[in-house]
Amino acid sequence: MLTAPADNGLPLRVAHHWWRDAVIYQVYVRSFLDSTGDGIGDLAGVRAGLPYLKKLGVDGIWLSPFYPSPQHDHGYDVADYCDVDPVFGDLAEFDLLVAAARRLGVKVLLDIVPNHCSSEHVWFREALAAGPGSAARARFHFADGRGPDGEEPPNNWRAMFGGPAWSRVVEEDGTPGQWYLHMFTPEQPDLNWRNPEVGAHFEHVLRFWLDRGVDGFRIDVAAGLFKHPALPDSPDPEADERTRDSVNPLAWNQPEVHDVWRHWRAICEEYAAKDGRERLLVGEVSVPTPREHALYVRPDELHQAFFFDLLGAPWDADAFQKIISGAMQDIAGTGSTVTWVLNNHDQVRTVTRYGESGTGGSGLGSARARAAALLMMALPGSAYIYQGEELGLPEVVDLPDDVLTDPIFRRTGSRKRIRDGCRVPLPWSGHASPFGFTSGTEGARPWLPQPEWFAEHATDRALADTRSFWHLYRDGLQLRRGLPQFAEGGLRWLESPPEVLAFVRGDGLVCAVNFGTGPVPAPVAGTPLLASGPCADGVLPGSTAAWWISDSAAL
Numbered sequence: 166m167l168t169a170p171a172d173n174g175l176p177l178r179v180a181h182h183w184w185r186d187a188v189i190y191q192v193y194v195r196s197f198l199d200s201t202g203d204g205i206g207d208l209a210g211v212r213a214g215l216p217y218l219k220k221l222g223v224d225g226i227w228l229s230p231f232y233p234s235p236q237h238d239h240g241y242d243v244a245d246y247c248d249v250d251p252v253f254g255d256l257a258e259f260d261l262l263v264a265a266a267r268r269l270g271v272k273v274l275l276d277i278v279p280n281h282c283s284s285e286h287v288w289f290r291e292a293l294a295a296g297p298g299s300a301a302r303a304r305f306h307f308a309d310g311r312g313p314d315g316e317e318p319p320n321n322w323r324a325m326f327g328g329p330a331w332s333r334v335v336e337e338d339g340t341p342g343q344w345y346l347h348m349f350t351p352e353q354p355d356l357n358w359r360n361p362e363v364g365a366h367f368e369h370v371l372r373f374w375l376d377r378g379v380d381g382f383r384i385d386v387a388a389g390l391f392k393h394p395a396l397p398d399s400p401d402p403e404a405d406e407r408t409r410d411s412v413n414p415l416a417w418n419q420p421e422v423h424d425v426w427r428h429w430r431a432i433c434e435e436y437a438a439k440d441g442r443e444r445l446l447v448g449e450v451s452v453p454t455p456r457e458h459a460l461y462v463r464p465d466e467l468h469q470a471f472f473f474d475l476l477g478a479p480w481d482a483d484a485f486q487k488i489i490s491g492a493m494q495d496i497a498g499t500g501s502t503v504t505w506v507l508n509n510h511d512q513v514r515t516v517t518r519y520g521e522s523g524t525g526g527s528g529l530g531s532a533r534a535r536a537a538a539l540l541m542m543a544l545p546g547s548a549y550i551y552q553g554e555e556l557g558l559p560e561v562v563d564l565p566d567d568v569l570t571d572p573i574f575r576r577t578g579s580r581k582r583i584r585d586g587c588r589v590p591l592p593w594s595g596h597a598s599p600f601g602f603t604s605g606t607e608g609a610r611p612w613l614p615q616p617e618w619f620a621e622h623a624t625d626r627a628l629a630d631t632r633s634f635w636h637l638y639r640d641g642l643q644l645r646r647g648l649p650q651f652a653e654g655g656l657r658w659l660e661s662p663p664e665v666l667a668f669v670r671g672d673g674l675v676c677a678v679n680f681g682t683g684p685v686p687a688p689v690a691g692t693p694l695l696a697s698g699p700c701a702d703g704v705l706p707g708s709t710a711a712w713w714i715s716d717s718a719a720l
């Protein structure tokens with residue numbers, strides 16, 4: 166419970182930490198809804214889509230970066246942290262969006278990118294112009310190269326998106342000069358958080374958006390920021406490149422980063438104390454061990470840190486159970502809750518991951534993705550839904566090479582096609598591309614091509630069909646919000662056949678998932694409250710999840 170003085174001097178009470186079990190919908194702005202007809206989604210499009218999201222029943226939205234950016238990594242290369250890229254709108258439109266969301270009771274989280282900026286950011290331009298040893302270069306990691314004439318990078322670190330983590334600049338006089346560090350693409354120079362100017366700048370950025378009314382931030386690369394001060398060689402650069410988790414112990418997860426989160430938390434508390442609205446910091450934290458993960462969500466640090474393990478889990482009851490139990494154990498005692506994620510803008514969509522690709526998605530992958538959704542909605546903690554997940558969109562796996570925009574594809578010599586297929590603009594209506602995504606006249610082209618089979622997933626069809634993914638999500642969210650059994654607390658596993666996971670929440674909400682293909686006896690008799698597929702009394706079919714209310718004592 167948080168108490169704070171209100172304007173009238175009386176204490177305000179924030180009775181419920183809304184974020185603890187919130188369901189947040191990730192809006193990938195450029196692919197959500199285009200209001201201008203240029204084929205790229207924008208903030209006005211998000212505003213127009215708010216009633217749809219309200220109807221779905223989410224508690225808040227997280228907006229992918231919409232700041233001015235040359236878009237080398239779709240906005241995760243920020244050129245100005247306190248403005249809106251004209252492609253997405255302007256600050257006035259942003260304010261309208263926040264106001265509309267507030268009226269609907271939908272929280273708004275922004276994506277903040279503190280580990281690196283864009284090479285077009287004024288700071289980086291100044292650094293290039295100012296030359297070695299300058300204060301402008303000290304905001305980044307500039308260093309002389311090794312070897313004769315400094316031709317070798319200062320250390321052996323590898324970038325997350327492939328290739329060396331260093332690029333060499335050409336100095337003003339035209340000679341090859343220093344190197345700068347970029348843990349992602351060369352267009353994303355890493356900021357030097359040991360320079361106090363950097364922290365001060367981000368405090369300004371936080372306050373800028375908090376003053377405009379946002380409810381919190383999703384923090385990009387939250388285990389990054391600080392690097393080992395001596396920038397020594399990595400013990401295993403190949404391993405750093407093999408995995409997208411932050412494994413280089415010298416480039417990630419330095420102890421100093423925790424002070425930043427303490428400071429940001431204090432800023433959030435300060436705002437909450439002023440107006441009684443609790444703000445949320447949720448970090449993208451990829452660290453090697455659960456113990457280290459838990460450190461990020463100590464009571465005075467981030468409120469939450471994404472729990473990504475389900476993204477890599479095979480469709481297997483045992484694997485899911487281990488992950489869920491592990492997450493619950495790790496979070497216990499931190500004061501935080503688990504933030505479950507099945508899909509996001511960096512991962513192959515569940516329908517495809519679990520079984521099928523390319524077409525309408527009415528088979529095994531869809532059945533499993535529906536079951537996984539019901540499982541996620543039944544778990545304690547909060548959940549993040551990535552746009553299109555509620556439509557059962559499969560991954561678009563056959564985009565031609567020449568339309569791919571993900572820098573990972575380019576930087577791995579066209580080896581890794583990872584992230585474009587889940588970013589194709591949403592289908593809203595109709596039978597042909599652009600499926601209502603763009604308001605442009607006929608022939609308007611979404612920035613990534615939509616396949617014909619997107620028609621089967623368009624929101625207008627989903628809303629009209631009570632058997633759709635959309636209705637499953639909507640009904641699940643409604644029950645999750647309304648049933649007292651879902652109020653805080655843990656879960657208790659029930660005995661079940663090896664291919665089944667079954668657990669109880671509160672005083673008798675039972676969730677069971679059959680990961681196998683054949684039917685099994687249901688753990689509770691009677692018609693389920695909600696099921697991911699057809700369920701006869703007493704039977705749980707394969708690739709199906711269901712919820713029942715039962716007498717807890719009898720279980």
Ligand code: NOJ
Pocket residue numbers: 238241278349385386449510511
């Ligand atoms: C994580 C984001 O989710 C991803 O999309 C981005 O490319 C990297 N961070 C770099 O900012």
